Amino acid sequence: MALQLAKPAPPDDDKRWKMIEVTMRRNGYASHALIETLHRVQGLFGYLDEPAMHFVADSLGLPLSKVYGVSTFYHLFSLKPQGRHTCVICTGTACYIKGAGELIEGIRSHYGIELGQTTPDLELSAIGARCIGACGLAPAAVVDGEVLGKLTVERLIAKIEEVKRHAT
Numbered sequence: 001m002a003l004q005l006a007k008p009a010p011p012d013d014d015k016r017w018k019m020i021e022v023t024m025r026r027n028g029y030a031s032h033a034l035i036e037t038l039h040r041v042q043g044l045f046g047y048l049d050e051p052a053m054h055f056v057a058d059s060l061g062l063p064l065s066k067v068y069g070v071s072t073f074y075h076l077f078s079l080k081p082q083g084r085h086t087c088v089i090c091t092g093t094a095c096y097i098k099g100a101g102e103l104i105e106g107i108r109s110h111y112g113i114e115l116g117q118t119t120p121d122l123e124l125s126a127i128g129a130r131c132i133g134a135c136g137l138a139p140a141a142v143v144d145g146e147v148l149g150k151l152t153v154e155r156l157i158a159k160i161e162e163v164k165r166h167a168t
């Protein structure tokens with residue numbers, strides 16, 4: 001009987017990795033699960049970064065180059081943004097109905113950026129994601145890894161300013 005190798009550990013203890021593991025497990029960790037898994041990562045984090053791609057490659061037993069290849073080939077995947085802080089705004093249906101558009105407008109008027117852009121001082125990147133799996137908390141966003149729900153523009157901006165202050 002073949003030795004069952006231990007599965008690679010997630011990049012950190014962020015709970016969203018568990019949801020990504022569920023996606024891979026449901027597909028039997030088969031290599032054909034790659035695109036679905038990358039979709040899941042992007043949906044939950046808003047983008048793909050290097051640790052995420054390593055984790056997915058190791059878990060599915062694929063060369064890293066293959067994961068990079070797929071990530072950069074399809075325009076629907078975006079690689080890690082440049083800003084020091086990241087605000088992922090969920091633009092899924094539940095969040096949209098509950099006011100995601102106002103959050104996006106708030107980011108636009110306060111920081112002068114659209115989703116997918118980074119402020120010129122490289123402090124903040126704003127990203128859109130399709131359902132981060134917290135629909136009951138709509139409208140939801142993730143600021144530097146922290147999931148925030150039932151958001152108003154004021155609370156979102158206050159949170160972004162808080163993480164910016166703490167980082168200095």
Ligand code: FES
Binds near residue numbers: 092135
């Ligand atoms: S639609 Fe926003 S969390 Fe699901």
